[in-house]
Amino acid sequence: MDDKHSIPVVEMVDIVKVFPGVRALDSVSFSVQQGEIHALLGKNGAGKSTLMHVLTGLYTPDSGTIRIRGEIHENLNTAKAKQVGIALVAQHAKFVPGLSIAENVYSGMLPLNWGGFIDWKKMYRDAQEKLGQFDIDIDVSRLMEDTTVAERQMIEIARALFADASVIILDEPTAPLPKHDVAKLFEFVRRQRARGASFIYISHYLEEIFEVADHVTVMRNGVVAGVSPVKDITQPELIRLISGANVERYKRESGKIGNPVLSIKGLNRPGAYTDVQLTLNAGEVVGLTGLEGSGPGELARGLFGLEPLGSGSVMLNDSPYIDGSPISSLKQGLAYLPRDRHGLGIVAIRSVRDNVSLSVLDRLQQSLNLIDGAKEKELVSDFIDILGIKTPSMETAVENLSGGNQQKVVVAKLAATEPKVLILDEPTQGVDVQAKVELLRIVDKLSQRGVAVAVVSDELSELMDICDRIVVFYRGKIIREFRKNHEPITTALLLAAIEGETLENTNASV
Amino acid sequence: MQASKHIPTLLDHLIWVILVGVFIFFVFQSPVFLTSTNITNIFTAAAVLGILVVGQTFVLISGNFDLSSESTLGVCALFGMYLIVPATPPYWGGGILINPYLSIAVIIITGSLFGYINGLLITVGKMNNFIVTLAMLLILRGLMMAFTQGKPISGLNFPPAEVYFWLGHESLFEIPDLIKIPVGVMATGLIFIIGHIVLNHRRFGRELYAIGGNKQAAIASGIDADKRVRQAYIISGGLAALAGWMLAGRVGSIQVNLGDGYIFTVMAAAVIGGISLQGGRGTMLGALGGVLLLSTIDRGLNLMSVSVFWVKVIQGLIIMFAMFIDAQRVRYRKPQAKVAAVTASPANPA
Known part of the structure; x- marks a missing residue:
């Protein structure tokens, strides 16, 4: 292992991925060393998810090279990516809530006894021991649905590590977590790093980057905007790289306070x-x-x-x-x-128009209680303008908008009332x-x-x-x-x- | 690359392409297919199915199922006839001899009531919609059999029943040997138009889409989701009764198995027409396409003298094909949705 230390675990070179109308990745290079936590930052739509989909084999790049531990992998598919040790831990790990932690850890490879039945004792004992190896101290007979989100994420990471994953992608792991669990998760991730695991860490929370990451790569509009060791960069610099401009914090002046x-x-x-x-x-x-x-x-x-x-x-x-x-x-x-x-908040499969007008349909009625289409369109397009909602049209399904624009749709719906x-x-x-x-x-x-x-x-x-x-x-x-x-x-x-x-x-x- | 962009749109309108294709196929297969009698037959067969599908569409868009509508159809057709005709053979009615107009009103209310009961059990009783309406399907069919002891109730050759037969039996705008439009077909056409308007241009319909799309978000937007779902079931029940009335006019004598097994065709038509079984997606126009396609295929196979056994097989295959199309729709939408979900925000801890 030691001689491989200088070779990056993951090395993606000049990756290009084009979608109809968008150059999602434009010659992106990205590498992760063994035993490091590498933060991947960027606005929604900057290309980080696409890059990760390429790495996990979900998307095939149009051109570029992917090397895993120095070895070139063409035609990487999801199964192959898993095989070479790439694992994605989603924000909401996929578990069977009604089964015990042990059963979830073992799903697909439950230990059997001589009669071909499940050897429950062995399963609980082994699961406890295995999780213990990763410093997860938890009663494995508890139901998955009774665990906290942080526990679930740790179990998911451990499960990936059992399956010999060496590069783990954490996609906004802390967003659903309460503050004190974030610390626990970080502690856990650091310990796994010390054992040689590498992490790709995607997050919107910049403070976290300084707390946990070693390296940071910032993406913007499908290209790499900057790469740096975390210790050599400041938060304002990061924000500048992410946004491409010097974003001021929004300071509100107190206005007239009424009754x-x-x-x-x-x-x-x-x-x-x-x-x-x-x-x-x-x-x-x-x-x-x-x-x-x-x-x-x-x-x-x-x-x-x-x-x-x-x-x-x-x-x-x-x-x-x-x-x-x-x-x-x-x-x-x-x-x-x-x-x-x-x-x-949103009805994701329905259009921007449907979502914005949803709470005020009663006000938009005309004769025969029919919805006044013209009035509705005027209302929705006004809100699209005022709030700066970026959408191809008001008929676009909300699921196709970025997170920030989805949130503006919800605000528009509320403001309309x-x-x-x-x-x-x-x-x-x-x-x-x-x-x-x-x-x-x-x-x-x-x-x-x-x-x-x-x-x-x-x-x-x-x-x-x-x-x-x-x-x-x-x-x-x-x-x-x-x-x-x-x-x-x-x-x-x-x-x-x-x-x-x-x-x-x-x-x-x- | 450009082509893949159009696949979802193509899938959404595929029904009309297939309908035209199937139609042309049958024109070449059977010399009588393209006659006004046959076209009228297709529309007549589509009329009863269409009404059931309109009702089902409301329920499906709200994210629920109504499996009971075929039994509601049967019970209401039978009950309406029972109220009108004498108790003596060959009629075997109730001997109450009430005014047929009143009888029609009674069964529409009865059907709506069955729908309301479904809705109550699902929204207030918090019971699973699939199972509740499946149970209702069995209960109503069983009641129908127990009530008549298996004997059909007939209104044939009983003049006062003529009014009851009007919707399913009569035609308007008749030009001999050229054209006649059955009342039932016009009624169904009108119901589709009203259904379309209600679904797209009334608060009720728009709220149903939201409920089917994301019930919790709909509630948090100030929508009374439970009330809307109950209303959708009331509509489904009422329209099933209307379909029963129409079918009664076509058959004249109500057997206890009237409408039995119809629900499969209803679901198939809705799904072929692009109504999502997950709720929140689909249009009345699409549903109409599904109804016309199934009726056309049914009639065409009939004219080609395909054995009834094979007709069943073909119907099964069509339903499978519909589900295949539905799965493709999901597949082609998913990549976008997935990217959005990943790049977008955190949802809350469950």
Whole structure:
């Protein structure tokens, strides 16, 4: 193995892949050394997925060379790629949820006893031992569906390693993970690296790159924009490479803050939040943050009727708020942008037009309750213009748009309802740097029109950029509230509050 | 490369290409195929099937199945006749002798009610739609047999039943030896047009597409998905009753197996016409194409005197072919969808 150390495990040279109308990969070269974590960055549509599809044999390149451990592989197909040790760990690993962890680990090669029956004892023992080798300490008789997403990803990586994979592609592994699990996953990945495994790490989170990766390759518009050891590059430089321009962070100026629109008093929901007091004012942007499960997400979903709201007083524009279903929430002027865009946000197979007008079809009716097609098209094309949705036409299926544009479609659908209160749950999750800025600008625009906006997020720098107030939850309670222009807000202060430090504690320690 | 771009579009409209091809094939195979009588026969056969398919299309687009519609058709045709004709042989009715117009209204309401029950069990009872409607298929057929003890109910030679036969039996715009358009065919045509308008230009239809495409997202967009699904089932049940009324007029005497096995043809027509069994995709126009294709093939094989046994085999093969086309549609759409899913955003942890 040692003599091979200088030869890259993966070496892709001058890869070209053309799709009708697009040069998806234009002479791309990419290499990964043994025992390194190599980050692959780029906006949605920059070509990183196409490149990975070429490496895993799903796409055949039009030209170029692929060498695995120095050996040239032509006609790489998915089976062959697997054979030479390339494995892709998708964000949502494919498991059978109703079976035990052990059965999932062994799927396809269950150990049999002398009678030809499954040797359960041996299976559990071996599975426990095998996972143990990879430092996964978990009861393998538990059902797969009871594991956390982080555990599942670790098991998936381990499973690939059992099958002698030496290069593992991690596609946005941390996006669905709560913060504390991210650390666990990183620790795990580092340990496997120490054992000689190589990782290709795809992510939108730049901080993570500095935390975990050794090398970074940035792609833009189908070409490599830059390659560098991580220690030799800074975050602004990375952003510049990714976007191709010097992207400023979007800083929102506080606007005119109007009357209270939504006031919550003494709201309780056992297991979710306790004694919530919160007021959202017209024209104001309020950030809600905290550890995963500490309350803000639960409150947002509760208010929108996707989960029970609990007991307490909630007033919307001075009348009692009727909770329980998205229908009644939207009717009263409270709209919610879900965190789970694919599950709750878009109807992927339907067109941009169908998606944008979905919540306001009642307003578009004319005689005989028929939908006024002209009015509908006008509404949709207005939103396409205002929000800058990049789509070939309004009849394009939303599944064919990039993540950022899909998110804008959801925002358009909500904005069309002309809400008084807009709650955005992780609005910039999984969208590229440029689209992030555009989304934040849209949030700003909506607040200027007098909408009371709440943003649930753990992207602290974003919250600091756009919020008038940041409310921090800890174990279901509002533990601190930071007001812009009243007190300094820093990441350190926010993090301390998120970890449970109250104002009294802070003062006492000073 | 350019050609592959057009494959999905071609697949979506393949039905019309095949229909024309099959039509021309039969014209060469049988001298009587291209006569006005035969064309009328094709449309007449398509009429009953078409109504069932319109109802089924609503349910399929919402992401559900209604397997019970053939039994609803049978029960309603029988029940309507039972209310009109005497209890004595050869009629074997209920001897209630109610006004046929009232009887028609009663069965349409009855059919809609069966649909509503399906809808309630599925949306409120949270039961699986496939199994619920399969159970309903058996229950209604069984009730029909138990109720009549297997005896047919006939309205033949009973003048008041004429009204009941009008939809399935009469023709309009008759020019002797040249053209006559059966009332049933016009009714079905009208129902397709209304179905198309409702599906594309009314809130109900648009919301059904969203529900079939992604139910959770539809709910989060403020749509009452359960109510819409119930309404789709009510339409399916009501239209099945209407189809029963039409078929009653064609046969005159209702056997207990009326409509038995029809559901396979209904599903085949819908799928051949491009209605996705996963929901959210498909058009009324496509469904119409599926109905016409199956009716044309059926009639053509009949004229060619193909044995009934082989007709079954051929029907089976056609259904398989339809599923093959459906699979190709999915396949040709997938590469795009897959790339979008990978490059796009994280979905939430399950």
